[in-house]
Amino acid sequence: MKADAVELRRIRMPLVAPFRTSFGTEAVRDILLVGVKGPDSDGWGECVAMGEPLYSPEYVDGAHAVIRDHLLPRLAAAGDLAAHHVAPALAPVKGHPMAKAAVEMAVLDAELAAAGRPLAAFLGATRDRVPSGVSVGIPGSIPELLDIVAGYLDQGYRRVKLKIEPGWDIEPVRAVRERFGDVPLQVDANTAYTLGDAAHLAGLDPFELLLIEQPLPEDDIAGHAELARRIRTPVCLDESITSARAAADAIARGACSIVNIKAGRVGGYLEARRVHDVCAARGVPVWCGGMLETGLGRAANVALAALPDFLLVGDVSASSRYWERDLTPPFVLEDGYLRVPGGPGIGVRPDPEVLASVTTSVETIPWGSLAGG
Numbered sequence: 001m002k003a004d005a006v007e008l009r010r011i012r013m014p015l016v017a018p019f020r021t022s023f024g025t026e027a028v029r030d031i032l033l034v035g036v037k038g039p040d041s042d043g044w045g046e047c048v049a050m051g052e053p054l055y056s057p058e059y060v061d062g063a064h065a066v067i068r069d070h071l072l073p074r075l076a077a078a079g080d081l082a083a084h085h086v087a088p089a090l091a092p093v094k095g096h097p098m099a100k101a102a103v104e105m106a107v108l109d110a111e112l113a114a115a116g117r118p119l120a121a122f123l124g125a126t127r128d129r130v131p132s133g134v135s136v137g138i139p140g141s142i143p144e145l146l147d148i149v150a151g152y153l154d155q156g157y158r159r160v161k162l163k164i165e166p167g168w169d170i171e172p173v174r175a176v177r178e179r180f181g182d183v184p185l186q187v188d189a190n191t192a193y194t195l196g197d198a199a200h201l202a203g204l205d206p207f208e209l210l211l212i213e214q215p216l217p218e219d220d221i222a223g224h225a226e227l228a229r230r231i232r233t234p235v236c237l238d239e240s241i242t243s244a245r246a247a248a249d250a251i252a253r254g255a256c257s258i259v260n261i262k263a264g265r266v267g268g269y270l271e272a273r274r275v276h277d278v279c280a281a282r283g284v285p286v287w288c289g290g291m292l293e294t295g296l297g298r299a300a301n302v303a304l305a306a307l308p309d310f311l312l313v314g315d316v317s318a319s320s321r322y323w324e325r326d327l328t329p330p331f332v333l334e335d336g337y338l339r340v341p342g343g344p345g346i347g348v349r350p351d352p353e354v355l356a357s358v359t360t361s362v363e364t365i366p367w368g369s370l371a372g373g
């Protein structure tokens, strides 16, 4: 495909409620959108980097700079612009998977839009709707937590994930189990524990959780393998899984029996599909993670979550879980499911009026101004 320009657009969107995890609180999302403008079609990518480098080393200002100064010039110099050329062209740049993923998503969306092909079909989706789960941040008290969970269950969410940290783990899980019975329940620690906490984490065993997500630091594969031997709750990895190769390695070493897939964390939807394939081939079920995306990223995540090995319910919630008004037509829960977009590309477009109202800056880079462009 051909590009005339790339737009780096920053938007500012307040969440309906602050989201607290073991590493910090997110209240207002400062999001970088990548727009590829071509003669035949446009494409959108959403960068999932947060405002600060607390979930992973990436953060939105850094992603913006690396895309502008290092990724786009390499992409233009590589010549032929096609989604499957993006990752190889950007591979000399170390790290920055979320920045790379946003660029690849924009190119992929533009390419599929021009071809009239939906992302879900391109990726190999086998379903037209996906069950919707919800991730619950760390609130101020147990009664507050129970109110929040009750509200989500009333809306029809099919699975609940509780964020945990030392001092907020066994008791909230016990309280949710006592109040809501055997609702599908899992926890996410975002690296907040060490192997020394193994005996304490075994205290979660009686609650029959679906999984515990990323209890230990991301580089501690051996620690997760040891922990998996010491607790009954299945161990799932999020932050540690940075590629299909990392997934194969973690599985081979017994560090996880379930994998959370986020396209941003692994450098794009094409690598995310490879992570899916590697896990499927090894009999390891996967589920789709979330990074508090707008409807753009959500559309792509719903498409990904419709692949066959996505056997667990993902953190793909309805638009109303995040926003008063989404950037796209809202994703709504229908009997606890979200519909997979059927239109070409990611299948959704920003509402021009909403987009204009949340935009804080736009940088337009003519393709011809980039080396080789």
Ligand code: SMG
Binding pocket: 019, 021, 026, 050, 055, 134, 135, 188, 190, 238, 289, 290, 291, 292, 293, 315, 316, 317
């Ligand atoms: O998008 O619903 C969502 C958030 C899901 O908990 C979620 N994401 O570690 O899995 C995770 C976190 C990372 C983002 S927290 C700001």
Ligand code: MG
Binding pocket: 188, 190, 213, 214, 238, 239, 260, 289
């Ligand atoms: Mg996680």
